[in-house]
Amino acid sequence: MAFSYWAGSNELQLKAWQVVLDFSVVILLSIFFTHQLKRLLNKCIQFDAIRLKHLFISLGFLLTTTVLFYLVYEVYIELIYTYVYNRTDVLEHTSQGLKNNMIFILNYFIYFTIWTVFYVAIKGLMELNNSREIRLKLESNLKESQLNTLKGQINPHFMFNSLNNIRGLMLEDVPRARNMLTSLSETLRYSLTKSNVDAIALEDELDMVRNFIAISKIQLEDRLIFKEDIDKASLTKLIPPMIIQMLIENAIKHGISSLKEGGLIVLSTLIKDSQLQIKVTNTGTIRTGHKSTQLGLENIKQRLALLYGEKATFNLQEIEHKVIASINIPIV
Structure with missing residues (x-):
């Protein structure tokens, strides 16, 4: 030394x-x-x-x-x-x-x-x-997500079609028309109250999705077929609000509604290797030229990155005339 x-x-x-x-x-x-x-x-x-x-x-x-x-x-x-x-x-x-x-x-x-x-x-x-900085970006992103969702749900065309179809139902099926009004009300309430939090239980998001599907079926009727394959263990797991709803909305707007004969949407969840796997599959093809589709998907990617970093993944692919959107997030 x-x-x-x-x-x-x-x-x-x-x-x-x-x-x-x-x-x-x-x-x-x-x-x-x-x-x-x-x-x-x-x-x-x-x-x-x-x-x-x-x-x-x-x-x-x-x-x-x-x-x-x-x-x-x-x-x-x-x-x-x-x-x-x-x-x-x-x-x-x-x-x-x-x-x-x-x-x-x-x-x-x-x-x-x-x-x-x-x-x-x-x-x-x-x-x-x-x-x-991450919190500020996340808050900004969530607000943007809320605005995008509200634009998709409260625009005049959406409201006019929904209310006009409900009015027609009142002459044929009053109980169903009442249920549709409830679904519309719950959808709007969810958008206003749940979009300002970082995470909610998956089962709460499913309620929102089902209401959105019910409203969409008024216009699309039998052209829209919706199925679920939900792992019961995943119902209580926390996910970012409206993230599944955005996938479903994207599948309807840019998939099913553009097909004359309509198509099928399948929502599935699975817990595997400490990850919650969420998958939305719809009939159709990926329309890369559609600006709003890209904005919606980019919003999802940004939110996952802000909340989970590299621990979460998002993937969109087309296989045999089916579009598959997959999200993997860590179980908290």
């Missing part, structure tokens, strides 16, 4: 190149161990929600890092001074005693502590700022 002492008066009479080599090794070891310390901190500490337990974890990492640094440097000293410098006398020098070794360890413990404090402080501020 001659490095701790030659900096003052070079009482060990080291050559210039030996001083440079020792200094370089210390610098490289410091960089290496602080990098490993950073990896451990990133893995075990939530910088945007630091708790008391994280303090004890950090102290454990600091002690471990300091001891390992000391041991590695001791091995370096033994090898380099014995086989390269041919200065075994240095190993017996009074500067290598227990007291100076403890001072060396304490100095580097303080160094690693100061480095850790600065790193955690800077990283914590960056994480808080990043979380704030």
Whole structure:
């Protein structure tokens, strides 16, 4: 450990190149161990929600890092001074005693502590700022989703067709007309009240979807066939609001309604490998040139990215005249 002492008066009479080599090794070891310390901190500490337990974890990492640094440097000293410098006398020098070794360890413990404090402080501020930006983007995205949904449901054409068909039903089937009015009311209420939250139970979203299907069937009648294949275990799992409804709406607007003979929409859910799998399959083809379709799908991708990062996936594909939209999200 001659490095701790030659900096003052070079009482060990080291050559210039030996001083440079020792200094370089210390610098490289410091960089290496602080990098490993950073990896451990990133893995075990939530910088945007630091708790008391994280303090004890950090102290454990600091002690471990300091001891390992000391041991590695001791091995370096033994090898380099014995086989390269041919200065075994240095190993017996009074500067290598227990007291100076403890001072060396304490100095580097303080160094690693100061480095850790600065790193955690800077990283914590960056994480808080990043979380704030994500929340703002998510709020903006959810508002955009709400507006897009309301535009699709409260536009004059939609309202006129729905109310006009319900009026016709009143002359033929009053109970059904009453149910359709209830479905229309529940659909609008859901859009206004549920779209400002991050997550809802899947069974609540299904109620919304069924109301939307019921309203759509007034116009499409037998041209629209809707089936469900729902895993019961998935009913209580949390999902982003209106995300299934947007897939269903997309399947109807750009799939079923454009087919003269109509078609089938199948909604299925499945829990597999700690993931909730949601799939909407409809008769038709992918219409990449339709601007509104792309905006709706892009909205879904952005919301999943903001809420789950890389843990969630969205995929749209066409197989044998069927469009399949698949969403995988982690179970919270």
